[in-house]
Amino acid sequence: MSEPALELRDIHKGYNHGTPKEVQVLRGVSLRVAQGEVVSMVAPSGAGKSTLLHIAGLLDSADEGRVILGGEDMTDLGDRRRTRARRDHVGFIYQFHHLLPEFTAEENIILPQLAAGTSQAEAARRARNLLEIVGVGHRADHRPSALSGGEQQRVAFCRALANEPRVLLADEPTGNLDPGTSETVFGALMDLVRETGLSALIATHNLELAARMDRSLRLTEGRFA
Numbered sequence: 001m002s003e004p005a006l007e008l009r010d011i012h013k014g015y016n017h018g019t020p021k022e023v024q025v026l027r028g029v030s031l032r033v034a035q036g037e038v039v040s041m042v043a044p045s046g047a048g049k050s051t052l053l054h055i056a057g058l059l060d061s062a063d064e065g066r067v068i069l070g071g072e073d074m075t076d077l078g079d080r081r082r083t084r085a086r087r088d089h090v091g092f093i094y095q096f097h098h099l100l101p102e103f104t105a106e107e108n109i110i111l112p113q114l115a116a117g118t119s120q121a122e123a124a125r126r127a128r129n130l131l132e133i134v135g136v137g138h139r140a141d142h143r144p145s146a147l148s149g150g151e152q153q154r155v156a157f158c159r160a161l162a163n164e165p166r167v168l169l170a171d172e173p174t175g176n177l178d179p180g181t182s183e184t185v186f187g188a189l190m191d192l193v194r195e196t197g198l199s200a201l202i203a204t205h206n207l208e209l210a211a212r213m214d215r216s217l218r219l220t221e222g223r224f225a
């Protein structure tokens with residue numbers, strides 16, 4: 001069997017809210033996401049979904065436990081190698097798109113590729129292809145302000161996949177959209193993930209969306225139930 005795309009081993013994380021009393025958010029989270037597998041994470045607000053995604057995506061460090069991406073243990077990397085590993089392995093999607101307002105949809109997807117050393121022609125080709133998959137190819141030359149909320153979020157999905165990460169981490173990717181738009185946009189995300197064969201861990205409050213993924217996990221009391 002091939003290596004899991006993402007593996008978390010016994011992750012613990014607490015925050016010390018300026019008082020001696022620490023809030024223990026994660027209490028031994030373990031997880032394996034196989035290559036090409038799409039896993040949902042459902043949890044009440046404040047249960048630690050974002051904390052877990054940030055640790056899995058090398059944006060934050062655990063107090064204990066190990067983070068393994070594509071078979072490589074990333075836990076003890078120094079800052080520079082950690083930044084590079086994040087860029088090479090991980091795509092992030094947030095509830096809000098965070099697109100750059102002064103650039104077009106296509107440019108928003110091209111820019112991170114140029115930063116990673118891809119040629120302009122290849123970056124443009126990939127951007128167009130991704131935009132077509134999520135159904136906004138005809139909006140490539142528009143700035144974010146000219147796009148609807150659902151279209152903006154679809155562009156953000158493409159940007160997250162621009163550098164062909166091994167794993168996609170999404171934090172309530174359709175959380176700020178109305179239910180109808182959320183359904184369409186989520187469908188576009190699944191098309192993108194399936195078409196690229198990507199592995200994904202997607203946090204959502206929406207149980208119907210969660211049920212459409214390969215596997216659904218529930219985070220309660222700092223662990224997967």
Ligand SMILES: Nc1ncnc2c1ncn2[C@@H]1O[C@H](COP(=O)(O)OP(=O)(O)OP(=O)(O)O)[C@@H](O)[C@H]1O
Pocket residue numbers: 015016017023025043044045046047048049050051052
């Ligand atoms: N930087 C921080 N400093 C102190 N406490 C924090 C920090 N980040 C998160 N917390 C606390 O950790 C807990 C989990 O937060 P987290 O954002 O991971 O939850 P969540 O499940 O993503 O919530 P939501 O669904 O509301 O976004 C909360 O009690 C929060 O207040």
